[in-house]
Every structure is written in structure tokens, then in C-alpha cells.
Amino acid sequence: MEVALNWYLGLSAILFTIGVLGVLIKRNAILILMSVELMLNAVNLSLVALSQAMGDVTGQILVFFVMAVAAAEAAIGLALVIAIFRNKLTVDVAEINLFRY
Amino acid sequence: MLATFLFFFLATVAIAAALGMLIARNPVSSALWLILNMFCIAGLYLTLNAQFIAVIQVLVYAGAIMVLFLFVLMLLNLAELPDVQQADWKKGAGFVLVVGILAQLAYIVAMSTGTLPDMGSLEQTVTTGSPQAIARVLFTHFAVPMQIIGALLLVATIGAVMIAKRRFI
Numbered sequence: 001m002e003v004a005l006n007w008y009l010g011l012s013a014i015l016f017t018i019g020v021l022g023v024l025i026k027r028n029a030i031l032i033l034m035s036v037e038l039m040l041n042a043v044n045l046s047l048v049a050l051s052q053a054m055g056d057v058t059g060q061i062l063v064f065f066v067m068a069v070a071a072a073e074a075a076i077g078l079a080l081v082i083a084i085f086r087n088k089l090t091v092d093v094a095e096i097n098l099f100r101y
Numbered sequence: 102m103l104a105t106f107l108f109f110f111l112a113t114v115a116i117a118a119a120l121g122m123l124i125a126r127n128p129v130s131s132a133l134w135l136i137l138n139m140f141c142i143a144g145l146y147l148t149l150n151a152q153f154i155a156v157i158q159v160l161v162y163a164g165a166i167m168v169l170f171l172f173v174l175m176l177l178n179l180a181e182l183p184d185v186q187q188a189d190w191k192k193g194a195g196f197v198l199v200v201g202i203l204a205q206l207a208y209i210v211a212m213s214t215g216t217l218p219d220m221g222s223l224e225q226t227v228t229t230g231s232p233q234a235i236a237r238v239l240f241t242h243f244a245v246p247m248q249i250i251g252a253l254l255l256v257a258t259i260g261a262v263m264i265a266k267r268r269f270i
Contacts, residue, residue, distance in 0.1 A: 003104050003105055003108045003148070006210055006211075006213075006214060007108060007112070008108075008145070008149070009210045010207065010210050011112045011115070011116070011145075013203065013206035013207060013210060014116055014203070015115065015116065015119055015138075016202075016206070017199055017202055017203040017206065018116070018119040018120060018122075018123060019119075020198075020199055020202055021123060021195065021196075021199045022122065022123050024195035024198065024199065025123075025192055025195050026123075028128055028179065030128060030170065030173060030174055030177075030179075031122075031128060031131055033170070034122065034131065034132065034135050034170060035122075035123075037135065037162070037166065038119055038122070038135065038138065041138070041139060041142050041162070044142075044154075044158075045142055045145060045146075048146055048149050048151045048154055048230075049149055051151070051229070051230075052149045052150060052151065052229065052230070055229060056229075057229055057230070057234050057235055057238050058238065060151055060153070060154050060229075060230055060235055061235065061238055061239055061243055063151075063154055064154070064157065064235070064239070065246065065250055067157060067158075067161050067162065068250045068253065068254060069250075069253065070162075070166065071161060071165065071166055071254065071257075072253055072254055072256075072257030073257075074166045074169055074170070075169065075257050075258065075261040076257055076260055076261050076264070078169060078170065078173045078261070079260070079261040079262075079264040079265040080264055081173065081177075082173065082176075082177070082264075082265045083264050083265060085177050091177065091179060
């Protein structure tokens with residue numbers, strides 16, 4: 001039995017959905033950022049699978065760029081979490097409602 | 102045969118680790134589950150002949166980014182938060198939305214069964230993901246985006262230091 005491209009895309013869809021679920025139900029801001037990383041990983045997996053199927057290396061270049069942007073996003077996001085924690089002493093997104101109303 | 106076994110093994114562990122990240126009570130164990138998930142995805146990259154991306158995945162994601170997450174988690178020393186205590190309909194709406202997204206994605210993957218290209222034999226494409234092949238394209242055709250990504254990382258580093266240092270409000 002040969003491993004098909006579909007299986008990689010299906011696995012990527014499942015991992016992406018778990019990431020979306022984490023963003024929706026978690027209350028800890030750091031865990032929400034981690035769920036976003038999981039979603040980015042799922043998309044990277046489908047990009048690499050498609051790049052392999054097409055025999056073209058461009059998809060892997062895109063994965064490289066996505067990883068660089070994800071690193072920047074994690075650094076900025078965690079800096080924001082630290083800044084918010086310093087002011088409100090919590091990372092619960094239900095408590096962080098500075099812009100509400 | 103070995104490729105099939107490897108794919109199913111790594112896929113099962115990856116999904117289990119992702120679910121473990123979702124279910125774990127302690128944020129630090131959530132981060133450790135996510136690291137396991139990223140190692141599995143690196144293994145899947147190896148089964149796809151993307152050696153360079155697999156190594157970068159372990160170095161950057163499992164190494165740098167997740168260490169940053171663990172560092173912040175342990176620095177803040179958070180008390181455990183209840184998962185979702187808000188109105189129960191929000192949780193229900195989240196699950197409905199997620200099922201909808203999964204159904205859409207599965208529908209697209211299932212509908213494209215006949216039209217997708219084959220995986221191509223791995224022996225033929227063994228050099229596709231090698232560092233040489235990637236560098237040849239990255240430093241010629243994608244030279245300008247490469248410079249922009251470098252500038253982005255510099256700006257992000259400076260911004261992170263500024264935000265974490267200064268006192269808002």
C-alpha cells in the first residue's frame with residue numbers, strides 16, 4: 001500500500017482543526033499562542049506534502065518563510081503576554097478586556 | 102510497506118500529542134505535548150524527503166520557539182486556569198464551528214481524490230529537499246524575500262524587547 005498525498009492532507013486538516021479548537025476553548029493566552037503554532041505546523045505539513053508530490057522545491061521555501069514568521073510571531077506574542085501580565089497579573093483572556101465597551 | 106507503517110505511527114502520535122496539548126491541565130505539560138507533536142511532524146517531513154525542513158523544524162520549532170514558550174510559562178508561574186467556565190453555549194458554539202471546519206476540509210480532500218498528483222517515488226526525488234536544492238532556489242530566485250525575512254526578524258526582536266521592557270499605561 002502506497003502512502004497517498006490525501007493522507008497527508010487529511011492529517012494536516014485534523015491537526016489544523018485541533019489547533020482551531022484550542023484557540024476557541026482555551027482561556028490561557030499562552031496556550032492560545034501554542035494552538036496557533038499547531039495550526040501553522042499543520043499548514044506547513046500540507047505544503048511540504050504538496051511540494052513533494054509536485055517535485056518542486058518552492059513549497060519548502062514557503063515553509064521556511066512561514067517558520068521565520070512564526071518565530072517572529074511567537075516572540076512578539078509572548079512579549080505582549082508578559083507586558084499584560086505585568087499590569088493585570090493574569091493571562092486569562094476572559095479577564096483581559098481593556099478595550100471592551 | 103515501511104513508509105506506510107511510519108506514516109501511520111507518526112500520524113497517530115502527532116494527533117494524540119495534539120489532543121494531549123488540548124486536554125492537559127498544566128500549561129507546562131501542554132507545551133511538552135506540543136514538542137512531541139513537533140518531533141512527529143519532523144519525522145513526517147523525513148518521510149517526505151524534506152531533510153532540510155525536518156532539521157529546521159527540530160531546531161527552530163522544538164528547539165527555539167518551544168523553549169521560549171516554556172521559559173515564559175515558568176517565568177510567569179501561572180496558577181491553573183479552568184478551561185472554559187463561561188456560558189456553556191460558547192463552548193458548544195466552538196465545537197459546532199470546529200466540526201464545520203473539519204467537515205469542509207475533509208470534503209475538499211475527499212473530493213480531490215482523483216485529481217491529485219501521485220506522490221512520486223521517493224527514490225527519484227531524494228534530492229528535492231536537500232539543503233543544496235533549497236539553497237539554490239532560496240538565494241537566487243527568492244533572494245529579495247530572504248532579505249525581507251531577515252529584516253522582519255530584526256524588527257520583531259527589537260519590538261519584543263521594547264514591549265517586554267517598557268511599562269504600559
